[in-house]
Amino acid sequence: MSVETTPRTSSAPVPHRWRNLFTLTGSTAIDSTEQSAISTIFPTIASALGLNSGHLGIMTAAGKIASAPAGPAWTWLAARTSRKFVLVTTSLVGGLFGVAAGLSHEFWMLLVFNTLMAASLVGGSPVANAFIMDCFEDRRRGQAMSVLYGVAAAIGSFTGPLLGLFTQLDDGWRIGLFTMGAIAIAAGLAQWVLIRDPGIGASEPELGDLDQTKRGSERADLASILSLFRVPTFSIMMLSRMLSGHLLITVFGVTFLVDERGFDNATASIVLVPFGLGYLAGIFGGGAVLARLDDVLPHRGRVWYIQAAQVLFAVAALIGTQSEATSIWYYATFWALMGACQGMNPPVNRPIISSVISPHQRGQAMAIFITVFETLAWAAFSLGAGQLAEVLSIEGVFFWVLGVMMIVNALVLGLLHRTYPRDCVRMAGLLNAQRDRAMQRRADADVDD
Structure with missing residues (x-):
């Protein structure tokens, strides 16, 4: 028996899409700030550990190099497990490595933990982008991206200077990294509680009304x-x-x-x-x-x-x-x-x-x-x-x-x-x-x- 179908031109709004967006916006801002935390307070770290700007260049480059394969690897894991699992895990693991970086007593410890933190946190970005695309129909995706990156940038512009205030304390750079790591862990827990994955293709007019199992997997x-x-x-x-x-x-x-x-x-x-x-x-x-x-x-x-x-x-x-x-x-x-x-x-x-x-x-x-x-x-x-x-x-x-x-x-x-x-x-x-x-x-x- 055949069935005649016609392309759908609209679909009902995806449930929980705004809650998902704002939760991911907050975690994106926190993860981005934690990634840049070392650069923000590096002068104090350099003074405490006897480093120079060359060491900062090495750490920055190492973080970028590690991020290139880590992004696709985390996305592969999301396809094998779930997107929510990876979003939560990247924040939790990245936060733990951030705390570990605050315990560093020599350059190589700082380099290793900073690189692992960057490789962990980078996984949330592509997964979050794909996740949001499944929450908003094509016409609204530009506005959703504006919120994600605009609000995250605005939050980051305030947290950077606040992070710098820790440098006025004895071993304040360690306290700053501990704090950012703890906040990243809290962001991961918030994602675990708040976000609801609508499934692949939920915002597509052609697929949105199908059962999630019928839309296929990543x-x-x-x-x-x-x-x-x-x-x-x-x-x-x-x-x-x-x-x-x-x-x-x-x-x-x-x-x-x-x-x-x-x-x-x-x-x-x-x-x-x-x-x-x-x-x-x-x-x-x-x-x-x-x-x-x-x-x-x-x-x-x-x-x-x-x-x-x-x-x-x-x-x-x-x-x-x-x-x-x-x-x-x-x-x-x-x-x-x-x-x-x-x-x-x-x-x-x-x-x-x-x-x-x-x-x-x-x-x-x-x-x-x-x-x-x-x-x-x-x-x-x-x-x-x-x-x-x-x-x-x-x-x-x-x-x-x-x-x-x-x-x-x-x-x-x-x-x-x-x-x-x-x-x-x-x-x-x-x-x-x-x-x-x-x-x-x-x-x-x-x-x-």
């Missing part, structure tokens, strides 16, 4: 991972990640203002405040704009938006870094604009990927995007720019990386005008076919009964 085998790169839009987004030169402004921005514009360190650091505020404005405003664009220009609106973010960043960077001024507020203005343009990206790049990748593969897609390619880009730009700055100056590096390369990135993203609508239609077809098969099996079971 795939995390090697063949499935490699198949992601056969999706043209996904491959373009990975290439774009490697061309995302705006990562460099947070690494060398203050150093540029000190070494090549003559400001003292304290004055140059002022630009970090407007940059952070601009980032928040870009990420929250971006989510609202994208919801409107999806109505006016389905599929293509997102492509124009992400291209505009790259071009606007390049313009702000070229004007702000290639001209000289005596006032720090001149630079603060352009740092705010660069922050806003950088903040425009999270609400759009993750929904673009999610709408062309099967719900069953999104966890690994996010792991590759967030932990692998972002790590490669971070390492390439940080190490390469440091070497080029010796030859070209930081201003010269900024011209090519923040300006020219970002325009090239926008041109590469223009390829999405051709691939993205087609990949969205293809994915809708695959989900509808899965729905038809599930409905057919249901009809056959009814006949057998």
Whole structure:
């Protein structure tokens, strides 16, 4: 017996989605702050253990290197166990390693525990992103990403200075790490109590009304991972990640203002405040704009938006870094604009990927995007720019990386005008076919009964 089905165009809101989002937002902010805790209080650690900035570089690099394979590994474990289990475990284990780091009495102990902490906490990010995509329908995902990253950034901007207050106490850096570790453990327990996994594909109109067991489970085998790169839009987004030169402004921005514009360190650091505020404005405003664009220009609106973010960043960077001024507020203005343009990206790049990748593969897609390619880009730009700055100056590096390369990135993203609508239609077809098969099996079971 056959059953005739029609594609669904809407689905009821996923239960508990806002509670899930805000719980994961809080834990993301705490995990991110704990990962950066060592950097925040490193001067005090250096004084206590006899370290220097080279040791900080080693720890930072080790954490990034460990994070690259750890992200996909945690996502694989989520597919084998459950996403909630991994979300809770990464926070608990990361918190324990953070406490252990506070017990360190020599550099190698600190290095090992900090690296293990980074490898633990990184697993929560791709799993949380895929989890939230299953809580919100495609049109609302930009707004959900705005909340996740915007609120987390806002919380982080306050917890960083608060963490610095511990350095005024004897062995205050240890107390700070103990405190952050304990908070991360508490965040893990909160996730265990509060979040409710709706299951793979719960927010998809084609699958949402099916029983969770009929939607299928997450795939995390090697063949499935490699198949992601056969999706043209996904491959373009990975290439774009490697061309995302705006990562460099947070690494060398203050150093540029000190070494090549003559400001003292304290004055140059002022630009970090407007940059952070601009980032928040870009990420929250971006989510609202994208919801409107999806109505006016389905599929293509997102492509124009992400291209505009790259071009606007390049313009702000070229004007702000290639001209000289005596006032720090001149630079603060352009740092705010660069922050806003950088903040425009999270609400759009993750929904673009999610709408062309099967719900069953999104966890690994996010792991590759967030932990692998972002790590490669971070390492390439940080190490390469440091070497080029010796030859070209930081201003010269900024011209090519923040300006020219970002325009090239926008041109590469223009390829999405051709691939993205087609990949969205293809994915809708695959989900509808899965729905038809599930409905057919249901009809056959009814006949057998």
